[in-house]
Amino acid sequence: MRTYVKKTNRGEIPKDIWMLAIKAIVENGMNISQAAREYNVPPKSLARNVKKYCSHQDSLSEVPEHNTFFIGYAKPKQIFTDEEEGALEEYLKKAGDIYFGLTPNGVKKLAFEFGTRRGIAIPAGWTKNQQAGSDWFTSYLSRHPSLSLRKPEATSMARMSSFNPQNVGVFFDNLIKVLSQYDIGPGSIWNIDETGITTVQRPDKIVARKCRKQIGAVTSQERGELVTLAMAVSALGNHIPLFFIFPRKRYYGTFIAQAPIGSIGTGNESGWMTEIAFNMFMKHFIEHTRPTPAKPILLLLDNHASHLSMEALNMAKTNGVVMLSFHCTVLTNCSLKKAPINIYDIPGIITTALPKAITPANIMSRFRVSGIMPLDRDIFAEEEEFAPSFFTDRPEADIIVAEVEVDSMVPTIDDILSATGVSDELVNVINQPYSSCFTVSPVTRTESSASSRSEKSLSTSLLEEIRPHPKAAPKKTTNKRKTKQTAILTSTPVKDAIEAEQSGSKSRIKRKLMEAEKEKKKNEMKKKKDEKKVSRGRPRKAIRKKKAVAAAEEEDWFCLVCQAPYSETTTPWVKCLGKTCTSWGHVDCVDPQFVCDECNGDLQA
Incomplete structure (x- = not known):
């Protein structure tokens, strides 16, 4: 049971x-x-x-x-030994830490493969289903309380790889430099972040009829619309009025009629933050924080392209706002759940939910856990904090070849023993059953623990051989897009570099647009020239070639007098002088300037 x-x-x-x-x-x-x-x-x-x-x-x-000599109660239902289960536990922890965790089915398949490679007697049900059973998985989790089923949060590759010791160290260096240079206190440290709020939320679980395939829950739309909410908070727990971005080309003040007092908004096609919208937010931010060059404030923000507008950078520098960019944000995304709604209901929902979520205690705790205020650059000292960057922690190119050669070799028992520092006297203890060694020499607790470590090391190596932890390929040197790093955006060298980069990008875009427009005009001229009809002589070669290709589907040209097909004659042909007529005739059958009977009747009429 x-x-x-x-x-x-x-x-x-x-x-x-x-x-x-x-x-x-x-x-x-x-x-x-x-x-x-x-x-x-x-x-x-x-x-x-x-x-x-x-x-x-x-x-x-x-x-x-x-x-094998057993003492006490045996564990007939435990497939793996304690050392093997411990190695599997460490493997699953590392896989979860680097954001490549295994699902329950993935753990069951890994356990089956692990048991098969270890030569362990496994139940027949495992072999039939090619994976471990549900009872084993449940009991395994109960024996290892440090593991549990968790619902992961979707995390982008860029955010995962950028949070590494090097980037964090550079950010804290810049933060300490700014705080000491401008003498900025907690009340002058602000953080801005955006969050997207959609009109369609994932429904919660409900109680419904069994044995029915489809169970639904009413939402406003199957694909909702997105409204962006921008907000700035300080290390003392204060915040400025909200800034909304609606997915509408024309913005009306009635959109935020139910929003919190002091909120403003704008609109664009996507509903996302753009350079124009960020310029409006900066004016809104400066109006409520009132910084001056004599008493500047620090604004922390991410490296999104919309935040690097030259107009916003110049506005910030003029008004005493020091902008420091970094890879992660202090604010957390929040989700709002309600009955079917539209985008105009979102401000009213925010008015109700915001005071309960954005409390001074919550805001200050986010600054504290990120090490910004109080300042603590060693707050991410533990190795597990930077585990997600393991995926993109790429070695040098010459080291990669050596690592591939080493990984392709299966480690032997002697390699593991030498790596773990186990004495030669314990080789027989590890390779033989526990009881067969008693007649040789007593086994102490130290030797037994060393044997357990070696067994666990062997199991860990085998697990990583069965399912290696994912590793990103070497970076391509032809990547044209530059990776943004933490920097003091309002400092003169950084601002000048951003301005030069943006001016170069604008000139390249302008040049490409001019080339595209030139190519478009060239194609139009060529098309008009090809469509021009010849009024004398034989029909155009292009038309003849086209008719020859589609001879089975297209009708041939026939003389108006002798009805001979054009494809079987070699003499010149003459076209009717009618403006819209397409009739032709042999030069021997008609006059050089002939008008067919149909066109002649129209002219007389």
Whole structure:
């Protein structure tokens, strides 16, 4: 049963303690009562285990697998040993830390492959389904409480790879430089971030009829519209009025009639933050924070292209706003759930939800956990914090070849032992069953722990061989797009570099547009020239060639007099002088300037 709870502590004495007590009796001649008192074990159980051990030594087999000596309660339902399960636990933790975690089915398939490669006796159901069973997975999670099923948050590759020790170190260097140079306090440190709010939210689970394939929940639309909300908060827990961006070309003030007091908005086709919208936000931000060059403030923001507008950078520098860009933001995205709504209901929902979410305590806690205020550049000192950057932690090109050669070799037991520092005397202990070593030399707790470490190391190597952790390919040197890094955007060198880059981009775009327009005019002229009809002589070669290709579908040209087809004649042809007529005739059958009967009747009329 899955929920069985053991009611006694029987069988919880470690095997090492039992073996020390047994060998004290068998090898040193100590009596059972004295050994039971010294090692704190039950005397009757000790006597039974001594008898079992002696009979086991008398019937040793030549097959090492048959010489296993069990003490206490066996675990017939546990497929893997504690060391193997520990190695699997460490593997799953690392996979989750680098944002490439395994689903339950992925864990079951990995366990099946792991057991097969280790040569472990696995249940028949595993072999039939090519994966471990659900009962094993449930019991495995219960034996390892540090693991649990979690719903991951979608994270972009750029955000995952940019959060690494190098980028974080550069950001804190710039932060310390700005704080010391401008003497900025907590009340003058601001952070801006945008979040998208859609009119369609994922429905919650409901109670409904069983045995029915499709269960629905009403939403406003199957594909909702996005409204962007921009907000700035300070390290003291304050915030300025909100800034809305609606997906509308024409913006009206009635859009934010139900928004919090002081909010403003704008509109564009996408509903996203653009350079024009960010310029409006900067004016809104400066109006409410009132910075001056004598008393500047610090604005933290990400490196989105809309934040690098030269108009916004010049406005910030003129009014005493020091802009420091970085790769992650302090604010967290929030989701609002309600009945079917449209974009004009969102400001009213924000008015109700915002005071409960954006409290001074919540805002200050986000600045604290990011190490900005109070300043703590070592807040991400743990290795697990930067684990996601493992995927794009690329080595140099010459080192990559060496690593591939090493990874292609399967590690041997001797390699693992030498890497873990295990003594040569323990090689036999690791390669042979535990009980077959007692007649050679006593096994101490230190040697037993070393054996466990070696077994766990072997299992870890095998797991990484079965399913290697993902690793990004080497960077391409032909990438034209430059990666943005943390920088003080309002400093003169950085601002000049951004302006030069943007001016170069604009000139390249203008040149491409001019070339495209020139090519378009050239194609139009060529098309008009091709469509011009010849009024004398034989029909155009292009038309003849086209008619020859589609002879099975297109009708041939025939003389108005002799009805001979054009494809079977070699004499010149003459076209009717009618403006819209397409009739032709042999030069021998008609006059050089002839008018067909139909066109002649029209002229007379």
